[in-house]
Amino acid sequence: MAKNDKRKAASSPAQAADFPGREAAARGNGEARKAPAARNPVKTGGVQSDGRRRMTIDDIRPGATIAAARNAAGNPYLPEPATVVEIVPETHNIKSFRVRFDDEAVMENFSFAPGQVGQLGIFGVGESTFAINSSPSTKEYLQFSVMRTGEVTTALHNLSVGDKVGVRAPMGCGFPVDEWKGKKILYVMGGIGSAALRATIHYTLEHRDDYEDVTIIYGARSPEDLTYKYDIDDWVERKDVNAVITIDREVPGWDKRVGFVPAVLEEEQPRPKDTIAITCGPPIMIKFVLQSLEKLQFTDDQIYTTLEKRMKCGIGICGRCNMGPRYVCVDGPVFSMTELRELPDEM
Amino acid sequence: MSPANGNYEEVEQRIRELARTALEEGRVDYFIGWTAGYNESEVIPGFVRSADRVDALVWNPLAAYNLTAFLKRKMPDPPQAKIGLAVKGCDSRTLVSLLQEELVDRERLYVVGVPCEGIVNRRAVSKVFANEVVKIEVEDDTISVTNQDGETKQLAREEYLLDHCRSCKYPNPRYFDDLAGEAVTEPEDQAPMWREIEEFEALPEAEKDRLMAEAFEKCIRCYACINACPVCYCWDNCVCRARQPKLVSQKVNAQENLMFQMVHMFHVAGRCPSCGNCDRACPVEIPLYLLHRKMNKELKEMLDFEPGIDLEQKPVFQTFDVNDPFGQH
Amino acid sequence: MKFLPQDQLEAFLAHLAESAIVVAPQRDQDGVLFFQPWEAGAEVEFEQLLTRQSPKDYVFRQTETYLKFGYQMKGKAAAEEEEVGGKKSKDEPAAEEAPPAEGEEPAHEVLQVETVEDAPEQVIFGLRPCDARGYYQMDQVFGGYGGFYYDPYYMAKREATTLVALTCAQPWSTCFCTAVYGSPSGTDGVDLLLTGIEGGFTAEALTERGENLLGFGGFADVGTGQADAAQTVKDEAFAAIDPPFEIEGxxxxxxxxxxxxxxxxxxxxxxxxxxxxxxxxxxxxxxxxxxxxxxxxxxxxxxxxxxxxxxxxxxxxxxxxxxxxxxxxxxxxxxxxxxxxxxxxxxxxxxxxxxxxxxxxxxxxxxxxxxxxxxxxxxxxxxxxxxxxxxxxxxxxx
Amino acid sequence: MAQATETATGTTASWDGEGRVKVVGILCNWCSYAGADGAGTARLRQPFDFRIVRVPCTGRIDPLHILKAFEKGADGVLVSGCHPGDCHYAEGNYYARRKLELLERMLPQLGFEPERFKYTWVSASEAQRWQQVVTEFIKGVEKLGPREGRAL
Known part of the structure; x- marks a missing residue:
């Protein structure tokens, strides 16, 4: 009787196990059934099927696999205790929370890639996923912007400075900002969609010399619905940024653009050559922005977006945030249009 | 329960004919009946969409599934599919309950009534062998059970019917457009309706409490009971899965499981005729029908009310009588 | 390969129970077969092929509490506040109203968080190869395969679990393990594989853990023909399943x-x-x-x-x-x-x-x-x- | 801050509720809550191991609210509203009556002693009656003691 040690997977979890088919063959039970040829190489978080690498947690803790890095860092389910240090009201239903980890060493060593997300939670209510939208170079705090909608977000809105929260971050893959070096960057965002891109905008502006033209098209329903007004002023003032701020309908006293984001985008006529377009906003806006970008002859590989789904574990296990075989929490939330087109439509 | 007439084949043919005609005439888009399962011991719900497929429909005492459960999902939103449906006596009572609350659209519904002489308690029957039961046949007053080795046991039909079939008062459908076969004689001298319930009632409180804990300890909260329930119609918006209001937590333990079942029970009070679909859907065999029958026993005593009997009756908890014989103090 | 005589089965279970929780298929009050913790004297049922639920719950708990927390009032005047049921706002310390005495903490709410981990040594006894393979397949997702995250709760329990599987002698009509690269005597994830033959079970250790179990004194060496008899049981069971579909593609x-x-x-x-x-x-x-x-x-x-x-x-x-x-x-x-x-x-x-x-x-x-x-x-x-x-x-x- | 007081049955227990029963009262705003208030104003002695939930009308009460109270640790639940015919909303308590009656009849099935649940009607002017109802009810619950380790 052939004895195969089949406990490999359990005893050394991160090690690849044989494909089950090969084992059946080795067992010699009746007819051996063949394994299907592996159609796709196994993908690991961050490395895409086309072999391109994106920013992952690997980049943050160099020289280790994700699993090993996480294990070294501890239990991925355990939130790091943190304290709310500042609350910035953005709009009538959006607040930005600036939090610091209670453990100074953790705060010191914390870094993330622009576009990565984190789970912000209150003990007793639950956790939700939000983009980390402070600048990656900020060491003082992590910022999350929260729109009041459900159970957790409402509880977050009721917090005061000094209250305790739990943070699990960073998670997922960020934008491939290094690959974009030398290119023109076009941000197209609407409403709270700005939260997902703010860190990336800060990153590109802080590394302004690495990129060609930077254009930011940002729209909201009304001036009151614009988030990060403190940033907007800066963008508008800067000579090296083309900031186009628009609202849906004319209101007295508004001296900037009026019109829906896709229309404004078409008016701006950005050239697709050597340009990366990054969009985020309400689904309906994204839909029309994609159409406009297509009209402007942007190709799929020039377009990036960041998705949101209901998430629980945030570490690619609990199963709910999948689109086909990809999990938004570990394979995303950042996807290029090329990648999205390969996936089943379960947006 | 009267002895079986054994005219299953006749009724089966009649169901097929009625379904065929309805499909051919375009009166229904599809017909929901019973069809053969993965082996000859199982009969499952079957959806037939063309007249040439009606021969897949079967009728025999294994056809336990209450098909009205499939109506609750879409019927309230016209204009949509026209649905044909076969109902037994107890199934028709759930249909009547839904009709009373105008939760199904009669205009889009074609109902074939099936007089029923009792459904086999498949759960009990399948336990007569340790290995797999592959075939169950009913002939006259005998149930023949065959296991995977080809061994056959003969069981007395009377003893292996579902509990509520033994004391069934309404073997004929209360509501139908066409009846498949002849109505069976409704029993005059009733077998004791509430035997198991009365036995349970006689137990001391602590014992009842223990039995409840024991029964609900094994619940896995798969929600099969509520999804199989024809009159539990919130479907995707069940309060048991909501965070607000938080009646039931996500934790799975006897207490939360029982609370969950209470939500089901109280929400279907006055509509549930104890058809037993929840009980049969339960993958871990919690005797849910006992709870629901107890509830019906109390409703009968309180208000002399039986759910799903009369189309014109108002749902009992959506109305009141100033002279209700309780709570006067 | 060893042989476990039928009359040694209970002694073997008792032996295992000395150092671990033994989980084995047992009937409940309604006659439904479940994996349940075994206690001496309880009747274990191996005749029925499958339990109602797979034993995955013993490693991947249906309800896994991993954090406990509480908010408590600490410091001066905490008790009084509780008493009047006053809703003391957290950002408004009591100190402002009444300065605390020297050395006394002002009243404030404290959050206490405690992690819960629990992975007792256990033996899952008498599960079928498909159940064992369930763990084996889930190990990939919880074990961090391919560079993903490692799940400490699952893996702690998994690593404390020994799987003693039992070859299926008579597959059911719904069995299709051979279509998905399995087998009624499959060994994926199995530590010790028992195969029922005349008078008892042959026992094959497939891992070191399994090997250790063979140290129990009730095991005999396999007699003449016993290994062959076990192989016959396996072959017959394998042949009894007609793969209902072709997995390739x-x-x-x-x-x-x-x-x-x-x-x-x-x-x-x-x-x-x-x-x-x-x-x-x-x-x-x-x-x-x-x-x-x-x-x-x-x-x-x-x-x-x-x-x-x-x-x-x-x-x-x-x-x-x-x-x-x-x-x-x-x-x-x-x-x-x-x-x-x-x-x-x-x-x-x-x-x-x-x-x-x-x-x-x-x-x-x-x-x-x-x-x-x-x-x-x-x-x-x-x-x-x-x-x-x-x-x-x-x-x-x- | 323990402060010894007398329970309804005359035994002593500390203020923090140790060794005492937890009883929840769900009272309608218009009659029974006012009645209880009236009893307080009249300085009628009432048991204080009693937690009141005020609802607009007994018609608002779902039997599940009561079960939830039990599940979360109540040892007894007392529901009280306007007398039949006197409902502020004309008929809310008639609907409530059917639901509460069914619950009362179902509770023994779940292993509850009948003394743990009662529904009754007390008007705003019946402070005396309120005192009597609540005292008797709590006495009954205290006799049974806390519900511990129960299924629900």
Missing amino acids: VPQGLRDNFEDPAWHDLQMRCISCGTCTYVCPNCYCFNITDEMVEKSGERVRTWDNCFNPGYTLETSGHNPREQKFARFRNRFSHKFWYYPEKYDSLLCSGCGRCIRYCPTKIDLREVIRTLGRPHAAEAAPAEDSEAAGVHAQTGEDL
Whole structure:
């Protein structure tokens, strides 16, 4: 009787196990059934099927696999205790929370890639996923912007400075900002969609010399619905940024653009050559922005977006945030249009 | 329960004919009946969409599934599919309950009534062998059970019917457009309706409490009971899965499981005729029908009310009588 | 290979129970077979092939409490506040009203968090090779295979678990392990494999853990012909299962048929409960919620399933899998397409519980046969499909 | 801050509720809550191990609210509203009566002693009656003691 040690997977979890088919063959039970040829190489978080690498947690803790890095860092389910240090009201239903980890060493060593997300939670209510939208170079705090909608977000809105929260971050893959070096960057965002891109905008502006033209098209329903007004002023003032701020309908006293984001985008006529377009906003806006970008002859590989789904574990296990075989929490939330087109439509 | 007439084949043919005609005439888009399962011991719900497929429909005492459960999902939103449906006596009572609350659209519904002489308690029957039961046949007053080795046991039909079939008062459908076969004689001298319930009632409180804990300890909260329930119609918006209001937590333990079942029970009070679909859907065999029958026993005593009997009756908890014989103090 | 005489079985269980929790199939008050912790004298049932639920609960708990927390008032005047039930706002320390005495802490709310970990040594005894293979397949996702995260709760229990499997002598009509690379005497994940023969069981150790179990004194050396007898049992069982589908090409087939109208057709009788996933040895999706009672609570991880409408429901009200057919499609696609693509392993060990205990007996084999072949749509053009017809006519799924 | 007081049955217990029963009262705003208030104003002696939930009308009460109270640790639940015919909303308590009656009849099935649940009607002017009802009810519950380790 052939004895195969089949406990490999359990005893050394991160090690690849044989494909089950090969084992059946080795067992010699009746007819051996063949394994299907592996159609796709196994993908690991961050490395895409086309072999391109994106920013992952690997980049943050160099020289280790994700699993090993996480294990070294501890239990991925355990939130790091943190304290709310500042609350910035953005709009009538959006607040930005600036939090610091209670453990100074953790705060010191914390870094993330622009576009990565984190789970912000209150003990007793639950956790939700939000983009980390402070600048990656900020060491003082992590910022999350929260729109009041459900159970957790409402509880977050009721917090005061000094209250305790739990943070699990960073998670997922960020934008491939290094690959974009030398290119023109076009941000197209609407409403709270700005939260997902703010860190990336800060990153590109802080590394302004690495990129060609930077254009930011940002729209909201009304001036009151614009988030990060403190940033907007800066963008508008800067000579090296083309900031186009628009609202849906004319209101007295508004001296900037009026019109829906896709229309404004078409008016701006950005050239697709050597340009990366990054969009985020309400689904309906994204839909029309994609159409406009297509009209402007942007190709799929020039377009990036960041998705949101209901998430629980945030570490690619609990199963709910999948689109086909990809999990938004570990394979995303950042996807290029090329990648999205390969996936089943379960947006 | 009267002895079986054994005219299953006749009724089966009649169901097929009625379904065929309805499909051919375009009166229904599809017909929901019973069809053969993965082996000859199982009969499952079957959806037939063309007249040439009606021969897949079967009728025999294994056809336990209450098909009205499939109506609750879409019927309230016209204009949509026209649905044909076969109902037994107890199934028709759930249909009547839904009709009373105008939760199904009669205009889009074609109902074939099936007089029923009792459904086999498949759960009990399948336990007569340790290995797999592959075939169950009913002939006259005998149930023949065959296991995977080809061994056959003969069981007395009377003893292996579902509990509520033994004391069934309404073997004929209360509501139908066409009846498949002849109505069976409704029993005059009733077998004791509430035997198991009365036995349970006689137990001391602590014992009842223990039995409840024991029964609900094994619940896995798969929600099969509520999804199989024809009159539990919130479907995707069940309060048991909501965070607000938080009646039931996500934790799975006897207490939360029982609370969950209470939500089901109280929400279907006055509509549930104890058809037993929840009980049969339960993958871990919690005797849910006992709870629901107890509830019906109390409703009968309180208000002399039986759910799903009369189309014109108002749902009992959506109305009141100033002279209700309780709570006067 | 060793031999365990039938009369040594209880002694073996008792021996195992000395150093670990022994979990074995036992009947409950309603005669339903479940894996339950074994105590001396309890009757273990090996005759019935499968328990109602797979034993996955013993490693992947249905309710796993991993954090406990409480908010408590600390410091001066805390008790008084409690007493009057005063809602002391947290950002408004009592100190402002009444300065605390020297050395006394001002009243404030303190959050205490405590982690819970619990992984006792256990032996799961008498599970079938498909159940063991369920663990083996789930190990990939919880074990950090392919560079993903490692799940400490699952793995701690998994590493403290020994699997003593029992060869299936007589597969059921719903068994299809051989179609998914399994076998009635499969060894994936198994530490010790018992095979019932005349007078007892042959025992093969497949791992060091299994080897250690053979140290029990009740084992005899295999007698003449016993090894052959065991092999005969295995071969016969293997031959008894007629693979209902060809696994090769299934992932590609599901990919090709993602939009196939047959999904609408096959899901008609699905009632969208979670039975199939909760009896399954492989389904591992879960939910995380905070459960509070007054000022203390727990963060718990509980089983969840893709048939739960709230599973993917987003706060905005948008639900990527709002329709039942999409949830139905997800389960099969996950098992036979998504999971293999990510983890290089199937997520089905062929036990057939999902078929047998489904309230409407949805047949996985039928689904895979219909939709797991390349280009089902070409074979049966959508226009001709009945489901497409009904779907188009009525625009609805039941 | 323990402060010894007398329970309804005359035994002593500390203020923090140790060794005492937890009883929840769900009272309608218009009659019974006013009645209880009146009893307080009149300085009628009432047991204080009693937690009141005020609802607009007994018609608002779902039997599940009561079960939830038990599940979360209540040892007894007392529901009280306007007398039949006197409902502020004309008929809310008639609907409530049917639901509460069914619950009362179902509770023994779940292993509850009948003394743990009662529904009754007390008007705003019946402070005396309120005192009597609540005292008797709590006496009954205290006799049974806390519900511990129960299924629900």
